[in-house]
Amino acid sequence: MIKLTVIDRDDTSQEIEIPEEISLNLMEVLKASEYDILATCGGMALCATCHVQVLEGLEQLPEPQDQELDMLDTLPNAASDSRLACQLRVNETLEGIKIKIRGDLV
Amino acid sequence: MxxxxxxxxxxxxxxxxxxxxxxxxxxxxxxxxxxxxxxxxxxxxxxxxxxxxxxxxxxxxxxxxxxxxxxxxxxxxxxxxxxxxxxxxxxxxxxxxxxxxxxxxxxxxxxxxxxxxxxxxxxxxxEPRKPEIENLERFEGKGVSYMVKDPEVYRDKKIVLAGGGDSALDWTIFLANIAKEVTLVHRGDTFRGAPDSAEKVFQLAEMGKINLILSSHLTKINGNGHLKEVSLLNKAKEESTLETDFLIPLFGLxxxxxxxxxxxxxxxxxxxxxxxxxxxxxxxxxxxxxxxxxxxxxxxxxxxxxxxxxxxxxxxxxxxxxxxxxxxxxxxxxxxxxx
Structure with missing residues (x-):
């Protein structure tokens, strides 16, 4: 199992566990875990509604690709630890990370 | 037509x-x-x-x-x-x-x-992505706009642009020659946009043709009917206020x-x-x-x-x-x- 900590918009923190063999991205996992995420574009790095800040473990994640970086560049509330959850595949690189949900709800 | x-x-x-x-x-x-x-x-x-x-x-x-x-x-x-x-x-x-x-x-x-x-x-x-600023919508069309439709509107005016993508860079460069004063506010300290544009923006800042404020973001806007000033917060949590006629947030679509x-x-x-x-x-x-x-x-x-x-x-x-x-x-x- 992969364990990671998710802090919701209201600052409530929860550890979630994901089976290793699951073929999903982090956005899909968050949605499946009942977090409020619009995911308007369905994971194409186009809407940024799955924006998260990686408070711990940023360095262990794979580098963002151009499309994700381009999108992050435009966000008014992006910081240096921002990522799009839809671009993070569920695998061992997510082990132990702590994320805060930042995506827009409207 | x-x-x-x-x-x-x-x-x-x-x-x-x-x-x-x-x-x-x-x-x-x-x-x-x-x-x-x-x-x-x-x-x-x-x-x-x-x-x-x-x-x-x-x-x-x-x-x-x-x-x-x-x-x-x-x-x-x-x-x-x-x-x-x-x-x-x-x-x-x-x-x-x-x-x-x-x-x-x-x-x-x-x-x-x-x-x-x-x-x-x-x-x-x-649609243009809007930053989270109180009263932003109140000033839409009264100093705040999310795209540059007619650059002549900004001739000899003070403008603040916000954003770090290509359109923020391009419009900063373009409006530098038209407006009285151009300030670009960017949350980060680097630009990933087209390298040529980023370099040009840094050059313009060095030459004193624009004000470049990095590692800062917009926090407040104020005015009396029409926009008059915007407030910024930098990484050290210091607040500053800029007088301006226009604010153009360019945070993509x-x-x-x-x-x-x-x-x-x-x-x-x-x-x-x-x-x-x-x-x-x-x-x-x-x-x-x-x-x-x-x-x-x-x-x-x-x-x-x-x-x-x-x-x-x-x-x-x-x-x-x-x-x-x-x-x-x-x-x-x-x-x-x-x-």
Whole structure:
């Protein structure tokens, strides 16, 4: 199992566990875990509604690709630890990370 | 330019992406005429606008097909049914006309009178992303705008631009020669945009032609009727205030439902809730298919949208022609009979 900590918009923190063999991205996992995420574009790095800040473990994640970086560049509330959850595949690189949900709800 | 364009049709399809296009085929088999409207200047929706050269692997019968090729083939497939197109116009208003039909009005005042409405709007339309600042909307059009329509408005004025993408860089460079004072505020301390533009912005800052404020973000705006000042916060949590005539936040575009969200339809998380029996909405005669709808088990796949289009048309036929009998026919047996 992969364990990671998710802090919701209201600052409530929860550890979630994901089976290793699951073929999903982090956005899909968050949605499946009942977090409020619009995911308007369905994971194409186009809407940024799955924006998260990686408070711990940023360095262990794979580098963002151009499309994700381009999108992050435009966000008014992006910081240096921002990522799009839809671009993070569920695998061992997510082990132990702590994320805060930042995506827009409207 | 025509003063007013009035169109009459059976189905008005909002969105000319793959699912909207295929709906024309399914409607055509049932002898319903279609008119498509799209805010983009070309057909194809996301496929043509965002990833025309990307391969798609989950279209039945095509192990691999490029997005634009799928659009081209759909156009070929629906050609016998001769649909109408209104492109580059956004649907704005929906009401009933004097005959009890729907009347859709676009941003360019085109009127489409139709018996049923099919919303195949995909992600919706792309609108400027707004920063979270109190009172921002109060100053829209009174100093705050999200795009530069007429640069002359800014001649000899003080302007603040915010953002770190290509458009923020490009407009900073452009307006540096027009405005009295240009300030660019960026949350980060580097720009990933086109390297040439980033270099030029740093040069302009060194030459004193613009003010470049990095590692800072907007926190407040103030004014008396018209915008007068913006407040910034830097990484050290120090606040500063800048006097300005205009603020142009350039934070890219994000997909929104837009005016469709005001049509009285049940909306669930920015998607239109539908009945999976026929993809009808809560308003009789209005259907929603493809990525814009939602229902339990929804998958945002082109494939699913095609299925939704087929079922929707069966139901729309009964709505459009309540007195006619609908007999289901296979194309293999009856062929495709054009209008």
């Amino acid at each position: 025509s003063t007013q364009n009035i169109i009459h049709t059976d189905l008005c399809i909002v969105g000319a992406g793959p699912v909207g296009l295929f709906a024309v085929f399914e409607a055509g088999l049932l002898k319903m005429r279609c008119h498509l409207v799209d805010a983009l200047p070309q057909i194809g929706g996301q496929l043509s606008e965002i990833y025309p050269h990307k391969p798609i692997y989950d279209i039945p019968g095509y192990p691999e097909i490029k997005a634009q090729e799928l659009v081209d083939r759909l156009m070929e497939q629906i050609k016998p049914f001769d649909p109408g197109f209104t492109l580059g116009e956004r649907v704005e208003n929906l009401e009933k006309d004097e005959n009890g039909n729907f009347k859709i009005t676009t941003s360019d005042h085109t009127e489409i009178h139709c018996k049923a409405v099919v919303i195949a709007g995909g992600l919706g339309c792309f 994000s997909p929104k439902l837009g005016p469709i969200g005001e049509w009285g339809l049940n909306i669930d998380k920015s998607a239109i809730a539908v009945n999976t029996e026929d993809y009808s909405t809560n308003v009789a005669g209005i259907y929603a298919i493809g990525d814009i709808n939602t229902y339990p088990g929804k998958l945002k796949l082109i494939l699913s949208g095609f299925h939704e289009a087929a079922l929707m048309c069966q139901s729309a036929f009964k709505y459009v022609y309540p007195d006619q009998k609908l007999s289901f026919k296979y194309t293999t047996v009856y062929g495709v009979n054009s209008f």
